[in-house]
Amino acid sequence: MFLEIRNTMTYRPDRMSFGIFLAPFHKTGQNPTLALDRDMALIEHLDRLGFDEVWIGEHHSAGWELIADPGLVIAALANRTRTIRLGTGVTSLPYHHPLIVADRMVQLDHMTRGRAMFGVGPGALTSDAYMLGIDATKQREMMMESLEAIVALLKAEEPVNMTTDWFTLRDARLQIASYTRPHLPIAVAHGFSPAGPMAAGQFGAGLLSMAAFQPGALVALPEAWNWAMEQSQLHGTSLSRDDWRLVIPVHLAESRERAIDEVREGSHAYNVEYFGETLGRTPSSDTESIESMIERGGAIVGTPDDAIEFIEGLIDLTGGFGGFMGLAHEWAEPEATFRSYELWARFVMPHFQNMIQTTQAGRDWVSSHRDDIFSPRAAVTRKAFDDANVELPEGMENQMQRGKN
Secondary structure, three states, rough: OOOOOOOOOOOOOOOEEEEEEEEEOOOOOOOHHHHHHHHHHHHHHHHHOOEEEEEOOOOOOOOOOOOOHHHHHHHHHOOOOOOOOOEEEEEHHHHOOOHHHHHHHHHHHHOOOOOOEEEEEEEHHHHHHHHHHOOOOHHHHHHHHHHHHHHHHHHOOOOOOEOOOOOEEEEEEOOOOOOOOOOOOOEEEEEOOOOHHHHHHOOOEEEOOOOOOOOOHHHHHHHHHHHHHHHHHHHOOOOOOHHHEEEEEEEEOOHHHHHHHHHHEEEEEEEEHHHHHHHHHHHHHHHHOOHHHOOOHHHHHHHHOHHHHHHHHHHHHOOOOEEEEEEOOOOHHHHHHHHHHHHHHHHHHHHOOOOOHHHHHHHHHHHHHHHHHHOOOOHHHHHHHOOOOOOOOOOHHHHHHHHHH
């Protein structure tokens, strides 16, 4: 089993949040308009199923991750969804002036009536930074400078003055106050390095562990939380495991064999054509077959019971977290993908949201007291016939006796 580390003390939220991280990943050679339509339809589907949140990516190159502005998607979905929270997953801060970012996020906070979330990061694709003329080695430093400015703008305690080598704020303030008080939720992207957790700790933000499915990343998760807590204590901020989200690819079906068959071709394209041949991260298909991904804990592909076992192991491994996000991937056909999310909502989410225990307890109580509860049933039926001065139909007496037993 891939999860061998166990913490003796673990935190379990009363209601774990579930959702997706939507980069998105669309194989090239297909209609991009329809691909974006599917992204919107998927989020509406998740809203109907009761998922809690979706994080929508920002990318500008490499042909697969097609959403350039997650804010546009959030705005379009504001009136097409009811309860699902809509987050930028993530806004690449070095690509934008911080005042513009803060202004737009506060507007989305109002347009969604408080359902917007603000995910931030330095930018994941080096090809984006290359086209923008940004030195990739400076992206994390730029992210921290921008985040410092944005947090100050959102707090609105006083006008913000700040000068860096790439932006200036001069008596800067937002035009409207935040809809969510004190401001909308902020989460920092976490890959492998300490930078994301340390930023989350410094600013008291949530942590979005987006690379938990990459080789070797699972066993490093407990250390990531330690990095965040060290910075939180240093800067006097407050952190909660409720605001820690882990991202893992998921595909469910009625059997493990069916689930694997449904994603085999799509996962191969994702691993080899995109991460391997496009981004140069995977050397060959042999090292990242769907079976090898499952074996090392890089994906949950199987039944709802498999997913429950996996998440329980993650809780023990990490010491506890508040949100589990599936990496939206389009490994399967749309019908199978929608069915996977339905199975997730029906059987996996309730297990971690204290929704099954009460109904199960109600069933067990009636079952254990059925002799006392249902023994008068035959007498009640017989009395109803007697009161109506009607004879029992032939054979009903025997049926009622069998029902008592």
